[in-house]
Amino acid sequence: MRGRAGRSVRVRQPGPGRRAPHARRRTGNYQPGEYSDDTQMAVCIAEVAATGADLREPAALDRIAANFVRWAEDGATDIGVQTQQVMRAVRGHSPDGLAETMRAAAEELHRRTGRSAGNGSLMRTGPVALAYLDDPDALAQAARAVSDLTHHDPLAGDACVIWCEGIRRAVLDGTFDGVRDGVGLLLQAQRDKWAAWLDEAEAQVPHTFPNNGFVVTALQAAWSAIMRTPVPVEDLPNGVFRCDHFRDALYAAVGAGNDTDTVAAIAGAMLGARWGVSGIPLTWQRIVHGWGGHRSADLIRMASLSTGGGSADRVGWPGCDRMESPIRQPLMTAHPDDEGVVLGNLLTDAVDSGVDAVVSLCRVGKKQFEQVPAENQVQVWLVDQPGANANTAYALDQAARMVAAMRDEGHKVLLHCAAGKSRTPAVGARYAMVRMGRTGVDALGEMRELLDEHGYLVNNELRRVVERFA
Template sequence: MTSFHDRIEGVLLGMAAGDALGAPYEFGPPRGPELAVEMVGGGVWEPGEWTDDTAMAIAIAETAATGTDLREPAAQDTIVARWHAWSLRAKDVGIQTRSVLTAAARSGAATADRARAEAIRLHERTGRTAGNGSLMRTAPVALAYLDDEDAMVDAARAVSELTHVDLDAGDACVVWCSAIRHAVRTGELDARTGLRHIEHRRRKLWQERLDAAESGPPASFANNGWVVAALQAAWSAITTTAVPSDDPAAGVFRADHLRLALDAAVRAGDDTDTVAAIAGALLGAAYGASAVPVRWRALLHGWPGISAHGLVGLASAIARGGEPDSFDYSYPGSPIDTVARHPYDDGVLLGGIGVLRRLPADVDAVVSLCRVADSDVPQGIPHVEVRLIDRVDEDENPHLDFVLLEGVRAVEQLRRQGRTVLVHCVGAYSRTPTIGALYGARLRAVDVDTALADVVRVLPGAQPNRAFRAALRRLHGDRPAAHAVTTSGHTACNTAARRSGSSHPC
């Protein structure tokens, strides 16, 4: 079930990653292959900051996380009130959404009934209310009904109609929520699984729309402010982007499909953040949180003042249906205070979670390899969370090689910035020495067995599990010089990155 939980956590994380990646390029023309797509921020958006797409989804997620049925009027009242309060200070709100929320609050508190009534009036007055504003925020609805598909369909339409009553908008939310739910449950990407919930006379129309998405590039759906074109552009980015085959030694992984497809979504142009947010929710549902690049996770943040850590916690809370988190963060019986300097680099500390709770004075960055309680998240310094499970079953770490390399690259990047980095898991027994060994092998251009032996020498009792050891050999093999890295910033692994087609230096 671990991969299942990874996929649950990936939904909001993938959505926010796509949103923040696309934010700098919103309303621009299609972006050619010679131009970079990076999470750099721009305009009013900071690097890694999500926009109204994710913010509105979070309001839905917060309500779902209490275990409340989103079909209930009280739940919808809570969502609308949250949206309205957010909209008063938001950096950006969609035109149609702002119109409905403003009108709903004109004669008193904004409620679901008032919002829906204003949405109907807007539709009757203009006949044009099929914007993408309800589709962009719909992902939490799928998480709230993983065990009840019919209820999910009803909730998707009901939440859409709070601001968007056009039939296309409701249909799109049903189709996409069905696809997200299916991906979380199975790991499969299938946008047609929800077509049986579309009115029979419109089903063929939607089949043709999906067919068109699969046969054309994302940029061919230029009017992607329209909900149908936004869905088509997102599905096109997913289905026309080739899924890489795993080649750990070359630094190429199946999990890269998430990153590459989001890149394609942003390159479509126009409403880039929304198309990428829509695509990201489904990609995260299929590949899991572990497929979201660590460098993106480290940057992600936004309303209401949370980070990637908060998104993961919120998604998990929805899946628990309002039940409290029963995980024991005290880790009884583990040697949580273990700590040692890396044998090849004094600027890297290897330790247990107890060291995180009493950070040494010189540590100004943290890479966490285990679950961390909200109260343990360090403030004011970079904190990177890497999803790594200390078990040997393949299902426990569906993208093990990718995740290990991502974790090491995070350490390398922080060291190039001149930071002193704590790398920790629970007791520095298996996960921490594995990352430490791969980091050391790349740093000194030595084989991984030598690096692991040297790391274990400073962490007595450490013993990476056999799955981690096998992954180290797949990643580093017998060609240590190909990934050599120095803390001064020179990286010989750029050669491997170019060979793999990656735009990200090692």
Template sequence: MLDRAAGVIVGQACGDALGAGYEFGPPLDDAVPVVLGGGPNTMGWAPGEWTDDTAMAVPLLRAAAAGWRFDGSAALAEVIEQWRVWARTARDVGIQIRAVLADIPQSTEADARAAAERLHVERGRSGGNGSLMRTGPVALAFLGADPGEPSALAAAARRVSELTHWEHDAGDACVIWSLAIRHAVLTGEADARVGLGALPAERAARWAALLDEAETRRPRDFEQNGWVVEALQAAWSAIHAASDPVDALERAVRSGRDTDTVAAIAGQLVGAAHGATALPPEWRSRLHGWPGLRDAELVALAEQAAGRALG
């Protein structure tokens, strides 16, 4: 179980780094190999370097490792402050997230939520994939056996999402994915539908249909994968059709466009189901990124978070 818990963040980082060089590019033909450090690499990522996807997940991972359950403003304030510090020098920050972080006067939950809501009202939407890409570590704080854990996780996942993404779609996606990750860590099974019951009935029916659609199409068919709905569909499509974790991440990268994020999202769940040790050692040995961490540090933090949650 600890290996699967570590797999959440290691799988995310592997998918993120694998997709980094192919971001903004077109879908890849099945005959084209997907290589760590490959692709046009317009952002100048080093082989094995993770991007904003995993960088934003690290403060959440640290919080979970410290025993926080994302149900208090003080804990969230520390996460927000780390995001703001990261964004000052990061080379790759999503447009929506940069706008929200720039509009936060102080690193408080209230200020972040207000900024996220303002952006949503001004633009009429805020359903980017930037909260889904970081949600994996939230699940690690809720691995306990108490019957109320799934409900508590659903509330925490939505609360963390709304720090930057006010739209229901973003919160719903984080609820679905976080509950699927929890289930996978505990059972070794990847099932994207286990969290549908945590959504209002009408929205649950919509998401059930979206998952059905994902299972009948290829990741590359979801052309708007910067939108949280199609990012989740593309990731689930890759996982559902894959023969193993590597195949799932390669399929996610072949989707094109927002490749690092789709692969990071997929990596959270395949890592949770199969464990960190199921991912190639040659990938893991090269993993690195903000704030100066490598594979071993990610594993240690994830195991600490899981250990606290499991008691």
């Protein structure tokens, strides 16, 4: 069920018997994988963060505010009551000074109603953290400034500060410790309350916080889902991975009920920061799309640019039309067990190879495979350097299973990495295990025999992972 994300609720100190009241819910008409207003508003922020702008500056805040207005007028699939009233108040205002006018409208709404601690600024706050990975103080200022555009109550800003610091540390350290540390970035008078609310969340299951239109209970429900969901013990032969925590905790967040997509969006930002894109199921990534015309690759591009101050790397990624191959000869070889799978590299031409689906194991440009429908292009975050991957086994297994899923749909699939020497045969071997029941040793030997003349060179980490699946 769709919730009224960011809706107005009366601000009270949460305690026994004192929760924010329920608001009406409505069902959204969404396609599978289409993101709702939570991510739509996050995109509004990410588009500005991706330029390298300092989100504390008036010009950057004006651009975020203008994106909010544009979204509200031409793309919002849902909009919270509170946010909607603020958007109406600034309708027709020029872009210059729009942020200040929007903040004033949010303050006036709070003055009139006393209700501005909805969950609407928390649900969208994730991209702010990516722009300040090396500066927690600046992050706290930016998180509050972006929150204040629509949510005047300091509780909303507090929640955004705490959550953004949690995301920052999750990206850098791979832990959830930053949420507790985020409390230390608040005013002294607020710290004990928030610490107690986090304690309460860790002690209770997510659906204990059903009135989650209120920012405090929304954060509690998300935090409960994350902290009370166990991280699995990895068991490759039985298909169990540590990063399954991402999926399991999101299911728990959805189970909180009421404004369930918003609780999941809040939790998902933190979980995504902790486990990385390589820990997100490829079947989910493949179908992600929504307002702004963005798909998974576009969201990854904005996130990467945000962490890089708006600049691409030395080879132009992300944002380049095509990535250059490290070798000069294209690879276009049929998988020995399935002629419908073409093993290739960055020089492999989709038209020449006759494929209509691509699974990329390396970075690709925006137009690298422009002849292939976007929904049939899947990019896997898998680095060909031992120790460089957060979820090596999961990413490799997911890639092989995505090839299998596409074949089941009737597609001819190009499986490729940059050179076709290491990641491609490793995933090709795992595909033979999944599809044909081969052992890891036999499947790798088959790949070596097939690709030896092309410089087969599977790194030791990938080789060991493939063998461990057996």
